Amino acid sequence: MPKSSTRLTVRKTYKLFIGGKFPRSESGRTFVVNGDNVALASRKDARDAVVAARAAFGGWSGTTAYNRGQVLYRIAEMLQARRAEFKALKVPGDELDAAVDRWVWYAGWSDKIAQVAGGANPVAGPFLNVSTPEPTGVVAVIAPTSLLGLVSVIAPAIVTGNTTVVLAPEPQTAITLAEVLATSDVPGGVVNILTGRYPETAPWLATHADVNALDLTGAEPGELAAELERDAAGTLKRVIRPPAGSSGFDADPGLRPMTALLETKTVWHPKGY
Amino acid sequence: MTVTATTPVDLRAFLHGLPGVDEVGVEARAAMLATRSIKADAKAAAIDLAVRMVDLTTLEGADTPGKVRALCAKGIRPDPTDPSCPSVGAICVYPSMVPVAAAALAGSGVHLASVATAFPSGQAPLEVKLADTRAAVAAGADEIDMVISRGAFLAGDYRAVSDEIVAVKQAAGDAHLKVILETGELATYDNVRRASWLAMLAGADFIKTSTGKVAVNATLPITLVMLEAVRDFRDRHGRQVGVKPAGGIKTTKDAIKYLVLINETAGSDWLSPDWFRFGASSLLNDLLMQRSKIATGHYAGPDYVTLD
Amino acid sequence: MFSYAPAPESRSVVSLASCYGLFIDGAFEPAKDGGTFPTVNPATEEVLAEVAAAGPEDVDRAVAAARRAFTTWSALPGAERAKYLFRIARIIQERSRELAVLESLDNGKPIRESRDVDLPLVAAHFFYYAGWADKLAYAGFGPDPRPVGVAGQVIPWNFPLLMLAWKVAPALATGNTVVLKPAETTPLSALFFADVCRQAELPAGVVNIVTGAGGTGAHLVRHPDVDKVAFTGSTDVGREIAAAVAGTGKRVTLELGGKAANIVFDDAPIDQAVEGVVNGIFFNQGHVCCAGSRLLLQESVAEDFLTALKRRMTTLRVGDPLDKNTDVGAINSAAQLARITELSEIGSAEGAERWSPDCPLPDRGFWFAPTIFTGVTQAHRIAREEIFGPVLSVLTFRTPAEAVEKANNTPYGLSAGIWSEKGSRILAVAGRLRAGVIWANTFNKFDPASPFGGYKESGYGREGGRHGLEAYLA
Structure with missing residues (x-):
């Protein structure tokens, strides 16, 4: 068949990612980013995303660490496979490699973090006393713009069993990543991605009583970030503050991105015949 | 109330259905109660009560009629210099010494307890144990301290243990039956609770911790578990059963801890020689010395209380 | 019937002054404005002592003293800091009867608990964290963990000295200096602790104690030169503190209410x-x-x-x-x-x-x-x-x-x-x-090696154990 020189490209519609599906904003709004009409998330989308994240929390946090590691490694595989799409979005090759490698790094942490962050405590008495890290719950994330930044905030949150509502300022990259997640055995609702303007939606998440933590890594340090932190104080959310300098995400992340979203549970039991 | 009509399976199911005992918890509770500070009038009253609860005991191969007579005299009048000092609850001897003790105690109001049933091991044929019991009662004992077959209990043959108690109870007639669980050999608090219930269901009038002849004798937490058992048994069956810790209780301080345990576990109904006894020998002299300290205001010495 | 005769612990093991000052830079001094408040024995309503009420200027002086002391304290080898803490632990053991009676007088808790629970745990906490002071590189928070700076600590009235120990011991072990505000109704054991610091020859300014009501604490946690806030108390006050430090970059740990x-x-x-x-x-x-x-x-x-x-x-x-x-x-x-x-x-x-x-x-x-x-x-x-x-x-x-x-x-x-x-x-x-x-199958057990802290609105951060170091390390 002769190749038609007049064939039109089929474009991608950039929608939101909520509960494993790709809905439009309930508000019907879009905004233009690099020529694409991108869904502009509303506060009600944020609300729906929290519901999806909460619904997914029990299952995801209850699955085995081994299983979560498998899923994260699958994400790395799928991201590797979709390099071309991200390249088309002008993500540099080095960063793309680093993003894949970061998923792999965190995949390996799934069944080790509890051994590093928890353990038996030698209390002075006839008791077994064990501390175990557990996921905080639903984490609202103001994500950085870069793909590596995005991966660097989502991966440490979900590897330990948290579920997330991610406000992504760079819609095409974020939604393409959502497509990776959607094909990687990540249960629906574990990662929810809202594109749009975080100053509009973030306050709704910062004050939402069913959100347990707020990651401001992608927020500009300043009055808005402070205001969001104040909002979060209303229900005593755990807050990851915006980094002071723009150090990027190339360095070894260390444990803090994970431990900041972990609770330590300590269980006592007597030892006797 | 006995369970003689029930099948072995029922008895096992019942005993294993009793609530468990958490070792750390029960020991912590006993240790906390041991911190009670009993002073002044309360202490004086507690000492006299403890004297009245003593089963003054001699269970030696070397026991002679002379030794037993001396012990009886001591039991009747523990402090010859003080007529206000009460008599002990009972004198406790081997069956062979019962006739001597019966004569010495006649008319004193002090009870006469005899160990029986092949004390302390219990390793004799049932007929021998029953004969032992009948002989002691016939010679004048009004309390019988029998031992259970720990081997049968640990082997799970609860029916055999129960049947033996029932038989001894029958052989003992009107004499009060104290059933020695030998808790040191039962090893766990769960077993102490089960053995307590088994003995009570089989007709025990008292449950007693120990023979005094093994490594672990009476302890506060073991006695606490037994006090809970008699308390709960009365709630369920309406019959009150006494408790007797024996072995290793040597000081007034120890004895008062037991009284506190009774007071805050089974309750004041058990604060009586009818329902609580100490199986002891050296305890009595320490009680007497403390008694003298309270009366005189200065510390007593062993030369001022009588031997035996 | 067995009724126990009264068995009172002797009150004479504690000698109380009629008036107590603030403990700032190693010395007791009155509040700048001379303000005081009474602390009463809740069992009798008897006034035990008048205590200085720290105003903003007093808090400023305490924070400044802590800042000055931080330079030398944080530079001390960990092994030397450890020895100060071991000393403090020993002195607490030696004075535990006095401190237990004091705690019961000011707080109203039974002497059996202050004697058998609070004081042994207080000493144990100092022993535990003393041992960490020269081992911080092995605690899992990086190869060269550094202290945060000046810690502003606000503690409640339910376990006055124990909460002080939970806060002060890890802060000092990690090289931070402290301004601590005890609860308004139970200031005395913290002031006696100041005397323990004196006996241990702890350098001036490493521990400062400012007594007062909620306003004193509010000023302390908002103080711009406080780097780290640690609070134990009600969830409502915890919310206020979290909001107050928002945007400041101060580290915060909150141990709040519960309904277990x-x-x-x-x-x-x-x-x-x-x-x-x-x-x-x-x-x-x-x-x-x-x-x-x-x-x-x-x-x-x-x-x-x-x-x-x-x-x-x-x-x-x-x-x-x-x-x-x-x-x-x-x-x-x-x-x-x-x-x-x-x-x-x-x-x-x-x-x-x-x-x-x-x-x-x-x-x-x-x-x-x-x-x-x-x-x-x-x-x-x-x-x-x-x-x-x-x-x-x-x-x-x-x-x-x-x-x-x-x-x-x-x-x-x-x-x-x-x-x-x-x-x-x-x-x-x-x-x-x-x-x-x-x-x-147990309840209300505590141990310095065991991390303690809440999920959700019960606060964040952990106190006790290795985990308890994290809040005081940068």
């Missing part, structure tokens, strides 16, 4: 469970953030358990905190008594059935009889709000899943209890409870 479920399954070791429930709610008059204030009983044993619980409650000895046989002492303050009274009246008004043993209460002082409410549901305020007193709300459940659901149905998440002899059930339930400390 104590879950009794039908296979529980009943007698120990009764003890655990009693200890869970009547320990320290229920003035315990992790108190087991909601009893969840499996319906099949609820009636028997309640009978046993009530019988046990009749043996609780309420009265003179200095009597060695007292189990339940005085309510810490008139304000707290009013709060407990109000919530209890609400419990009755909402239809729950109220029961207390027949126990005579002293005429003077602040007292509240041990109380249980039965017939409580999740919809009752007494099942949701922290009462912080000797008041237990009793609810029932039918299945383990229902127990977990009810236990988690609260904005708090500090602690919980599980009573069962079935290991797999304990582990399953412990895994599903959203709380920072789970006591299975």
